[in-house]
Amino acid sequence: MRQDPPRPLAALEGVGVRRITTDQVILDDISWSVGAGEHWALLGANGAGKTTLLKLLGATMHxxxxxxxxLGNRLGRVDVRELRAHIGHVSTAQRVPQDATGHTVVLTGATGTVQPxxxxxxxxxxxxAHELLxxxxxxxxxxxxxxxxxGGQRARVLIARALMPAPSLLLLDEPFNALDLPSREDLIDALARLAADRPALSTITVTHHLEELPPNTxxxxxxxxxxxxxxxPVAEVLTGELMTQTFGRAIEVTSQNGRWLARSGNQP
Incomplete structure (x- = not known):
């Protein structure tokens, strides 16, 4: 008996987003699907629409x-408050009480609240919460x-918080923002372990730098x-030609042991 292919965790079809006040086009004719266990990098220049795309996937806008x-629910036909409870979303802009302990911050992920x-x-x-830390x-x-x-410690605490409701989809909006090299590498290692330990988990990571992509991307x-x-697939997309077209300047891309590097193609 023939089995139907597994349903994607997220699917966009012909999606457009316009700013009502100015009629500015933010996203135009986006079709995209994310399957279980896939780990996506979302790349583009500032203003390309990356954060808006994450907001759609996080059910915080239509x-x-x-x-x-x-997660099998169409926006506009589902209570988005219930849907959001099953989506992990991490952003450095999240409001977190600064005096709360790491354990308390993670606990709030169980109720989706700022305060415990x-x-x-x-x-x-x-x-x-202790196990996730x-x-x-x-x-x-x-x-x-x-x-x-x-900064790196905060990022890992926020990811642990996002995992409290055991989401199938984890959205990471520039989690490496302002991290120094050791903190960046610690976070990359943590995300790689997370992918290995949770094979059904899908992640979407917004970043500006290929060097920040974990090897499991x-x-x-x-x-x-x-x-x-x-x-x-990452090997087909992260090429010098496509990156050059995306960012509007010559870019060279190399990879080694699952890690990526991009630099200006104008350098000698």
Missing amino acids: PTTGSVEV LWRKYDDATREL TELGCKELADRPFGVCS SHALLLREGRVRAQG
Whole structure:
């Protein structure tokens, strides 16, 4: 008996987004699907539409045209508050109480709140928060105030928080922003371990630098001025030619041991 192909975790068809006040086109005719266990890099210049695309996938906004399905639910036909509870979303712009400990920050992921709702957390939930900190390689941050953590430590705590409801889809909006080299590498290692330990988890990572991509990155989508320039397996998309077309200047791309490097093609 022939089996139907597995349903994608996220699927966009002919999606467009316009700013109502100015009629500016933010996204134009985007069609894209993300399967279980895939790890996507989302790349493009500032203003290309990357964050808007993540907002659609995170069910925090609706498209102007086209359809968006996330976890089998079509936006406009589902209670987005319930849907958001099953999507992990990490952004350095997230509001987090600076005096809350790492463990408390992770706990709030169980209720999707900024402040902890202590009566909602039983012993199993509290233990899960500790386990996730350990999984992300930062169990020592359990009792440390979030505000005194380094940028890399904060990123790992926020990822642990996003994993509390056991999402199938994890959205990472520039998680490497302002990290120094050791912190960047620690976070890359943590994401690689996460992918190995959770084979069904799909991730979408917005970044400006190929050097920030973990070696488990399987696919890439390139955006230019709100339109898809290329998408598909990472080895086919992260080429000098396509990156040059996407960013509008000569770019050379190399890879070694699963890691990527981009630099200006105008250099001698």
